Amino acid sequence: MTLLSRERVRVVIQDDHGAMARALAERVASIVREKNAAGEWATLGLATGSTPIGLYRELIRIHREEGLDFSRVRTFNLDEYYPMDPGSHNSYVRYMWENLFKELEIPPENVTVPDGTVPKGDLDEYCRSYDAAIEEAGGIDFMLLGIGRSGHIGFNEPGSPRESRTHLVFLDSITRADAASDFFGEENVPLEAITMGVASIMDAKEIALLATGEHKARIVRRAVEGEVHPDVAATYLQGHPNATFYLDRPASAELTRVATPWLLGEVEWYPRRETEAVIWLSQLVGRSILRLSTKDYRDNHLSSLVAKHGSAETVNGDVFNRVIARIRGKSRLPSGRRVLVFSPHPDDDVISMGGILRKLVENGNEVTVAYQTSGNIAVFDHDVRRYLDFYQRGEAVLGAGAGASDGRMGEIREALARKAPGEVDTPEVQALKRVIREAEAVSALESVG
Template sequence: MDYSPPTSDSREQGTRAGTQHERVETLIFDDPSEMAHRVARRIATLIEERQAVGKNAVLGLPTGSTPIGVYQELIRMHEEENLDFSNVVTFNLDEYYPIDPESLQSYHRFMDENLFNHVNIPEENIHIPRGDIPPDEVDRHCVEYEHAIEKAGGIDLMLLGIGRSGHVGFNEPGSSNDTRTRSVILDEITRKDAASDFFGEENVPQEAITMGVGTILDCDEIVLMATGEHKAPIVKKAVEEPPTHEVTASYLQEHPNATFYIDRAAAGELTREKTPWRVRNVDWTKKKVKRAVTWLSKKVDKPIPRLEASDYYKHQLHSLVHRYDHVDDLAREIFEDLRQRITYRENLISDERVIVFSPHPDDDVISMGGMLDKLVSNGNDISVAYMTNGSVAVFDADVRRYLRFLDLSGEALGLTSDQLDDFHARRKEIESFLAEKEPGAVDLPEVQTLKAHIRYGEAIAGIEVMGLDESDAEFLDMPFYKTGRVRKDPISDADVDVVYDLLTDVEPTHIFVAGDLSDPHGTHRMCYKAIKEALEKYNQEAVGPSGDGVPEEDDRPDSSRPEPLVWLYRGAWQEWPIHEADVFVPLSKADLDRKVEAIFKHESQKDRAMFPGAYDEREFWERARDRNRGTADMLNGLGLPEFYAAEAFVRTYDMP
């Protein structure tokens, strides 16, 4: 087995150029799974190095969605490649307080389910702060935790995530760099981020026990991982700005062996990613040229056709200007490129077979309601595939409301007296369960089904606004989601098969896929993975003898079954940047009003959604409205036609 750390040649190319603004080594990955693989390989190397000299490997471990990929890869190495964990000692970063170790939200349970139950780490080697000890024992427990780390010889490798406030562990803003394991009061942002796990911010503990920043900095090696667009602003502060107690992750700059492993989305605000021309010579691809010109137009507040040579020179874009005979040629090229991407209804696809994949039962109308409306008008044969049932996001009060409706309507529906008596008894049992249920507890199977049916009914009502009906809805009910909990199972072959079966049944020429992968619960990312794997299998069967890569739209493989064009949409959590979008679909006020009406049909998510995300307090219909209006305003600011609103899409044959 080769578990050696990445060499300089195998690391992301940008780490060797344009990093002068970065105060800590930072590696950027296009694929989060490759990032997880690299980190897991580094951990495996450490384990085997220690085994070779008869020593333990002491690991500091985090929880959360970011490290799950690492844990899954370590489990795979253990099961398939005989990676031995018998010499591993672990110390977890933190735990909520107070909390029972068996609670669904406990980090003890998280670690058991995601790592410890699947590898051979001796139980006596596992250390996690206790959240179930009396208050008067907390201080002593924290001191003993520090002593246990010292007795183990210190931590060899610490794996970290980063919170939106910049915390590592639960070291909230204000923590100094010499703090040790201790009890802390949780920051408001941290509690908002945890609200989905606890089914409401009011249920999140106000305190936690955490390793201190000083404890973390004493580790021999530190690896911090971050994924998603929502982490980009705080990653920039932690990497490029001086160390400060307001962003405790920035203290890692003081460590001689700390590395940030981040995906391309989380790197989006770094200077070398956002404005690479300021820090290195740029290979001016068409996409980079477009990015630079649209950035400059916004920076100087001028439409693209009005940009002057001095504007480029003042913002370090000399090398771009020198590629053209005149800056007017540059401006015209980008302006026309963007203008031609504006696509009216009559130029959109028509009379085609289309699948719209919606991770949750409302993502279709939230993110591409305008496009869906126009696809229906163009006579396309559309299947809207709702990948998960969304049951975990339904409040108990909605179940009570529908049960009450059925109770009141029993006679009108023709139920007999015996049937009514049976229903009354079952309703009483369900309501008794709901009244006694702890926040976040798994629902009874029938309650999960009722909640799923509430979401299904709302989904059908939403697409009816667009002119579709229930025969156009496919409820895939994918297995990975059906845990009854916020945390889901990994994507399995069974999930991929569900998507593959739909593809083979419909044989679509176009599919629409959610490309916003920063949803707080990770469902969009998991659905994306299932579609990608199913589509790869589907396309391999369709490719003719000359299938030698990604085809152009007019050069599809010679097959009776077409390779579908993939349209990636966003909108629930962020929108495509102007320079990345391939298609802009203008929306009138009436179009946007109809889209909002469809979103309103999702009543269980209206006014107060279960999982709105911690970093955006607007309702989903407000986000959709504001993002669509914002896209239109940005196009107008570039000098392009003025629209009331617009949706943006990326088209591809090769899902990244």
């Protein structure tokens, strides 16, 4: 049955990131083929980050295996940190050449990325020239966007006006926090960026916004179903005649048609959907599952669920039993055995299955956790400095050997002070960061037995 929709812009939901990348790559390829056949240029607006990597790899595959020619493709990137040297580890110039341009053999003169080295006094004129270059190229045929947790497109942060053009912007605190790991600490993330404005983006003939992962689900719902508002720049896309949100399943999880489709019309009831609906209702009305009433169901668009089962009590009991059956008590876990747990990083094991680990230990199992990485890159430099300070103060308190390691710690502090953002740590610093993560992992495991 077709449901009504609360979505104010076209949405395509794919089963996984790979399917989404293939669909979008084929759309881009079709534009390039059409332009090549007509002897015309194709102009693309491109984004960076982890989300479009799959798309870029698929375009590279099409170029290599199907021989699609990208020599008559012009590109304009959405944004760049400011200031930013193009050779920097975090430069979007470097990102684009490493992940796309080089492999597609696009001539360098066909590529335009905002210049993070322009003197600040010249930025206004530079930004005007950026928009002028897009206009001179005939406008952007296909614009690729991502979406930040603050709802930004490009770096159009909360408060961006609809009429904005390419400009310098101060980055939102959420944006800088999200970029912290790329810059090895939030303190290293630039405060500003050059970005195409909302109007610059909206001028594109076709726009595709990609979003993946459950961490984007909330802002995706706001952008797709909410009112247009400057605080969420992505909502402006609702007013574009040819904009589409491409989502994987996790990113679509909070859309009404996915999370609560019964609010839109009659639905087919099956066990998983029944469980989701009853848990949602329980949270909504603030009562436990077994205390939900017929009125609760009737007042919240769930009358058909009660009708299917005959009574609210029957629905409540069925769902309650399903939920209880999913809880693995000690009696349903192995006892007296050797258990090996693989964890991608330290702490992932306890965060994802701490309760199960405790029950396994209580059942007399010999539990071993194998960490697949040291996790040292997740330790920021300021954490190392803090532990060095702790160690030095501890020496003073304990007395024996106090000051013996001052010289060595001084060398490590100097190495940290000399290190540029993104530069590889010295072996000693890497070892210290590994030990910090080991200590955190051991402490976490001790908490579960």
